[in-house]
Amino acid sequence: MTEKKDDRKNKGFSLGVGTRRVIAYIVLVLLTILCLFWFYVLFVNATRSKAELIHGFTLIPSHYAAKNLYNLFHNSNLPILRGLLNSFLVATCTAVVSTYFSAMTAYAIHAYDFKFKKAAFTFILAIMMIPTQVTALGFLSLLRRINLMDSFIPLIVPAVAAPAVFFYMKQYMEANLPMELLESARIDGAGELRTFNQIALPMMKPAIAVQAIFSFVTSWNNYFIPALVLKSDSKKTLPILIATLRSADFLKFDMAQVYMFIFMAILPVIIVYLFMARSIVAGLTAGAVKG
Amino acid sequence: MKEKKTGSALRHNRWGYFFLIPFFVVFIVFQLIPLVTTIYNSFFEHYFKNGLTEIGPNFVGLENYKTLLGSGDVLIYFKNTMIMWVMGFVPQIILSLLLAAWFSDPSLRLKGKKFFQSVIYLPNLIMASAFSMLFFALFAETGPINSLLMQIGLISGPYKFLSHVVSTRALIAFMTCLMWFGNTTILLLAGMLGIDQSLYEAAQVDGASSTQIFFRITLPILRPILLYVVITSLIGGLQLFDVPQILTNGQGGPNRTTMTLIMYLNKHLYSKNYGIGGALSVILFFITGVLSIIVFRINTRSQQ
Numbered sequence: 209m210t211e212k213k214d215d216r217k218n219k220g221f222s223l224g225v226g227t228r229r230v231i232a233y234i235v236l237v238l239l240t241i242l243c244l245f246w247f248y249v250l251f252v253n254a255t256r257s258k259a260e261l262i263h264g265f266t267l268i269p270s271h272y273a274a275k276n277l278y279n280l281f282h283n284s285n286l287p288i289l290r291g292l293l294n295s296f297l298v299a300t301c302t303a304v305v306s307t308y309f310s311a312m313t314a315y316a317i318h319a320y321d322f323k324f325k326k327a328a329f330t331f332i333l334a335i336m337m338i339p340t341q342v343t344a345l346g347f348l349s350l351l352r353r354i355n356l357m358d359s360f361i362p363l364i365v366p367a368v369a370a371p372a373v374f375f376y377m378k379q380y381m382e383a384n385l386p387m388e389l390l391e392s393a394r395i396d397g398a399g400e401l402r403t404f405n406q407i408a409l410p411m412m413k414p415a416i417a418v419q420a421i422f423s424f425v426t427s428w429n430n431y432f433i434p435a436l437v438l439k440s441d442s443k444k445t446l447p448i449l450i451a452t453l454r455s456a457d458f459l460k461f462d463m464a465q466v467y468m469f470i471f472m473a474i475l476p477v478i479i480v481y482l483f484m485a486r487s488i489v490a491g492l493t494a495g496a497v498k499g
Numbered sequence: 500m501k502e503k504k505t506g507s508a509l510r511h512n513r514w515g516y517f518f519l520i521p522f523f524v525v526f527i528v529f530q531l532i533p534l535v536t537t538i539y540n541s542f543f544e545h546y547f548k549n550g551l552t553e554i555g556p557n558f559v560g561l562e563n564y565k566t567l568l569g570s571g572d573v574l575i576y577f578k579n580t581m582i583m584w585v586m587g588f589v590p591q592i593i594l595s596l597l598l599a600a601w602f603s604d605p606s607l608r609l610k611g612k613k614f615f616q617s618v619i620y621l622p623n624l625i626m627a628s629a630f631s632m633l634f635f636a637l638f639a640e641t642g643p644i645n646s647l648l649m650q651i652g653l654i655s656g657p658y659k660f661l662s663h664v665v666s667t668r669a670l671i672a673f674m675t676c677l678m679w680f681g682n683t684t685i686l687l688l689a690g691m692l693g694i695d696q697s698l699y700e701a702a703q704v705d706g707a708s709s710t711q712i713f714f715r716i717t718l719p720i721l722r723p724i725l726l727y728v729v730i731t732s733l734i735g736g737l738q739l740f741d742v743p744q745i746l747t748n749g750q751g752g753p754n755r756t757t758m759t760l761i762m763y764l765n766k767h768l769y770s771k772n773y774g775i776g777g778a779l780s781v782i783l784f785f786i787t788g789v790l791s792i793i794v795f796r797i798n799t800r801s802q803q
Contacts, residue, residue: 225606228709232601232609239594240618243677247625249643250633264646313522320515328519333798337731337791338530339738341761342784344768345540345776346533368525400514429626431741432761436768447628447741454632454745466636473629481624485617492620492685 247474253467261463276468285456286449287441288469295428295445296476298363302427303420306367307377310419311412314377315404319390329378336371340433348436358439367427373419376491380415381408418491421484425477446473534784541777550770563778572763573779579668579751580759583743584736586672591680592728598680599687600713605696616688619681627678627741634670635661635746661747664756671743671757679735683728690724691717727797734790737783740765 223231253261256270280288317329340347351357385408393403409416431447438444444452453461453469481488541563545555567573598619602612609615622630637644638660645657660666694717702712718725740761743751749765751758760783767776 223709229607229609232607235597236601236609236615239598240615243618243622243681246630246633246637249637253636253643262641265643265650309521309525312518316515316518320512320518322512322515325515330799332522334791334795335526335530337734337787337794338534338784339734339787341738341740341764342780342787343530343533343537344764345773345780346536347529348768349536349540349773350529350533362529366525366529369522369530374522394511400511400517404518425624429624429628431626431628431744432765436765447626450626450628450632451745451749454635454748463636466632470629470633470636474625477624477626478621481617481621485620486613489613489616489620489685492682 247478250467250471250474254464254471256464256467258462258464261467272464273468276464277472279462280465280468280472283465286453286465286469287444288446288449288472290442291444291446291449292472294360294443295447298360298434298445299424299427301360301364302367303424305364306370306373306423307416307420308409309368310370310373311377311409311416312404313374314381315408317378318381318385319387319404319408332371332374336375340366344433344436347433351437357437358443359437360443362437363427363430363434367423370423373423376419377412377415380412384415385411414487415491417484418487421480421488422491425480428477537777537780537784539777540773541781543774543777545773546775547771555774559774563774564782567775567778567782573760573782575755576751576758576760576763579755579757580737580739583668583672583675583739583757583759584733586668587675587679588729588732588736591676591683591732592725594676594680595683595687595728596718598684599691600717602684602688603691603694604709616681616685619684621681622678623682625678627674628745630674630678631742631745634674638670662753664753667747667753667757671739671746674742674746675736675739679732683732686728687721687724690721694720723797723800727794730790730794730797734787734794737761737787 248267249265252267252269254276255273256266257272257275260270260272280286313332317325347362348357351359351362356362389407389411390403393407394400398406429447430445431451434445435448435451438448450470450473453466540556542558542560543556544559544562545553545557548554598615601607601609602616636642639645640657640659644660645654648654648658649656658666660670698716698720699712702716707715738761739759743757743759744762744765747757749762751762760779764776764779764783767779
């Protein structure tokens with residue numbers, strides 16, 4: 209009763225809660241459509257034949273998905289299977305390397321006291337925002353000098369130094385890795401590396417899972433550096449193949465295959481997201497810089 | 500006994516350095532040395548004439564910077580980059596503030612918040628190059644969007660989205676907005692949820708409307724996070740590459756109006772223009788450096 213009265217009282221200069229709720233739902237539903245529409249159309253078009261695609265727009269899926277996929281996999285101009293494999297290999301290694309060593313770096317700062325601890329921490333935070341693009345020129349000339357051009361190594365190893373992943377791990381350790389536990393492992397005579405590998409790391413599983421997904425996705429989607437590093441066709445990752453697809457004579461291409469290609473490129477991420485969305489979104493806020 | 504303990508603690512603490520070795524070795528080899536060589540290169544005339552004859556390296560001082568800034572191209576590309584950033588960022592921040600305010604408002608009692616948050620964050624994880632290629636196909640002259648618009652009678656003939664400056668820029672801005680507004684919403688939401696609820700209750704008792712509460716309480720408290728969002732988005736905006744590169748096939752069309760700074764850098768990297776490319780990198784490094792210092796200040800202040 210009183211609530212209703214309050215609503216009415218506010219009406220002069222503000223909308224009631226009910227109205228605001230309706231507006232919020234309408235906007236949210238519209239945004240949901242706006243976010244998903246493109247991917248739905250992509251899905252629909254990936255299931256249609258070349259001939260059907262010429263007929264124009266529709267929201268009803270057709271039944272050529274398997275045929276399109278078959279054609280795509282047998283298209284000798286577009287090594288998509290190879291691309292999927294390369295992308296998967298690079299992204300998986302990157303995720304492993306990045307999470308393991310970032311946890312190690314965070315552990316150094318979290319579990320030990322040493323002279324340059326604070327300086328090291330500040331330094332890592334300070335270099336967080338340096339974009340890879342501005343050092344790309346020197347990076348490429350380094351690779352030419354040490355003969356690592358056209359190799360996956362320069363796409364994977366630099367992920368050892370990932371300040372953002374480190375920062376997340378550090379935050380997580382502060383809340384979830386009590387020093388007493390590490391002390392007791394030491395008393396039991398476990399070596400420091402073993403304490404890290406067998407006691408600290410297992411306790412970091414939730415943080416590692418979230419960051420592994422982020423690292424995997426970032427690497428999977430990465431285009432700028434891989435496009436400059438990878439030269440031979442057998443090593444190209446998916447984003448580079450997409451660029452090839454774009455620069456090919458577009459009208460000569462089978463559009464059904466183009467849609468199927470894009471669909472295959474984003475499908476793995478969408479599948480992972482379907483299962484992990486909740487913890488990914490929660491992980492975002494936990495790692496976010498907040499007051 | 501006590502002495503022994505500090506002794507062992509000191510011995511253990513040495514491991515702090517050992518565990519930092521991988522990070523710093525990799526950082527020095529793959530980031531610091533490249534950064535130094537990039538800066539070094541920017542002072543030398545070094546390029547490949549017609550892609551074949553190597554010219555240089557000859558020390559030329561600041562000549563590369565003069566050439567670069569003198570040609571005016573860099574300013575055009577900077578302007579393009581900024582225009583598209585603003586076009587994408589303004590709707591993004593408005594949407595994000597609105598959504599975060601709704602998500603954090605307990606009196607609205609919205610259902611399915613987690614679902615909506617997951618959906619709006621999804622585009623952020625999608626491969627930007629694939630997303631851009633998708634838009635290229637969808638908005639092509641013979642693409643489904645044109646057929647849709649013609650089917651519902653909005654236009655009579657196909658509209659060439661990528662032949663007009665406004666529509667090409669708008670498409671790029673729209674894609675970046677779509678990819679980032681979910682991320683921004685979640686950041687702002689974290690900030691809003693951290694605001695002391697009693698402030699809101701007091702304001703409500705005083706008869707403040709939700710609009711007043713938003714502008715008088717939420718926004719002022721959110722200022723540091725807003726600043727963080729603006730500047731990180733600006734740093735990201737300066738790096739705009741994947742979307743326009745794929746959409747315009749690296750051409751920045753029509754007539755270089757969507758060519759961004761990083762697309763320009765990419766061109767120099769491909770043609771091995773070490774000198775000019777180096778100078779451009781250094782300029783970008785300094786711009787992002789200044790912006791990063793501001794972000795860093797906000798971070799360390801909120802850490803304390």
